[in-house]
Amino acid sequence: MIPTLTGSVSPNELGRVLMHEHVFVLNAELMVNYPEMFPQDEMVRRAVAVLGEVGKTGIDTFVDLSVMGTGRNVPVLRRIAEQVDLNILVATGWYTYHEAPVFAQLNGPGRLFDGPDPLAEMFVRDIRDGIGGTGVRAAVLKCSADKYGMTDGVMNIMQAVADAHLETGAPIFTHSDPGNETGPAQLDYLESRGIDLSGVVVGHCGDTDEIDRLRRMADRGAVLGMDRFGLESRLPYEARVRTVVDMCRLGYADRMVIATDSSVFSMNFPDEHRREHLPLWDARAVMPRVVTDLRASGVGDDDIDQMMQRNPARILHGSCR
Numbered sequence: 634m635i636p637t638l639t640g641s642v643s644p645n646e647l648g649r650v651l652m653h654e655h656v657f658v659l660n661a662e663l664m665v666n667y668p669e670m671f672p673q674d675e676m677v678r679r680a681v682a683v684l685g686e687v688g689k690t691g692i693d694t695f696v697d698l699s700v701m702g703t704g705r706n707v708p709v710l711r712r713i714a715e716q717v718d719l720n721i722l723v724a725t726g727w728y729t730y731h732e733a734p735v736f737a738q739l740n741g742p743g744r745l746f747d748g749p750d751p752l753a754e755m756f757v758r759d760i761r762d763g764i765g766g767t768g769v770r771a772a773v774l775k776c777s778a779d780k781y782g783m784t785d786g787v788m789n790i791m792q793a794v795a796d797a798h799l800e801t802g803a804p805i806f807t808h809s810d811p812g813n814e815t816g817p818a819q820l821d822y823l824e825s826r827g828i829d830l831s832g833v834v835v836g837h838c839g840d841t842d843e844i845d846r847l848r849r850m851a852d853r854g855a856v857l858g859m860d861r862f863g864l865e866s867r868l869p870y871e872a873r874v875r876t877v878v879d880m881c882r883l884g885y886a887d888r889m890v891i892a893t894d895s896s897v898f899s900m901n902f903p904d905e906h907r908r909e910h911l912p913l914w915d916a917r918a919v920m921p922r923v924v925t926d927l928r929a930s931g932v933g934d935d936d937i938d939q940m941m942q943r944n945p946a947r948i949l950h951g952s953c954r
């Protein structure tokens with residue numbers, strides 16, 4: 634069974650899945666020191682309203698990829714999950730573009746304080762025993778690489794994620810930057826660890842419309858996250874739709890998953906900016922807008938089901954324990 638915030642579900646109960654989303658993108662230190670930046674009760678009410686509407690559009694499962702480094706807060710998420718009709722899966726990992734947290738730079742194999750990798754142990758514990766005493770277990774692993782490339786810090790965390798994957802089988806979801814080719818670099822490393830790439834979702838592949846680059850990753854077995862519909866600043870919506878349509882025509886529906894990577898609230902993206910510039914960057918838009926436009930462009934129901942149901946069920950099978 635796959636752990637969610639409110640219990641467990643089997644892979645065939647996942648239904649339609651958004652594979653890369655966030656309820657909140659936060660900063661744990663700001664929340665402690667400047668609590669007014671995250672008015673919790675108001676934000677819980679907002680999240681319950683938004684996620685309730687996501688469920689009503691026909692989405693059944695929401696994979697929340699906020700981890701440490703982006704303020705993962707399971708007790709708050711659980712309050713929300715108890716009030717909405719949606720399976721919400723949580724992740725473990727550490728989000729950075731550059732450095733690992735200092736304690737991880739100093740503790741671990743071959744480091745100043747030699748011993749087992751503390752991050753790998755934390756990730757395994759989150760998956761096996763639950764997070765922070767809540768009893769909620771992480772379903773998936775997350776790591777990131779962006780504009781600075783595969784830095785020591787990025788590699789430190791990827792190593793721990795790979796270790797935890799090899800120990801638990803939990804699928805790996807990445808944040809990549811097509812502009813810097815970090816997706817292929819992530820696959821190179823994971824492959825070098827003997828990891829089956831068919832359980833790896835390379836996030837933010839939808840930020841490029843260069844089909845050849847996408848095919849090269851998919852041909853290695855990896856799954857492409859076409860996961861930022863509505864984030865106009867990276868690639869216009871129409872180009873994102875066209876890319877998925879073209880990839881489906883080329884027979885890659887079994888190598889793509891769909892999402893928006895948006896959030897109900899983000900400390901990084903001011904509400905006003907989103908309202909003004911990114912009004913359709915919203916998980917509520919996937920069924921009525923994205924799926925409708927994919928269908929209108931010739932993507933068949935079978936391919937839609939493949940991307941939204943069968944691929945997620947196959948990948949998240951690795952979350953079963």
Ligand SMILES: [Zn+2]
Nearest residue numbers: 653654698894
């Ligand atoms: Zn994300």
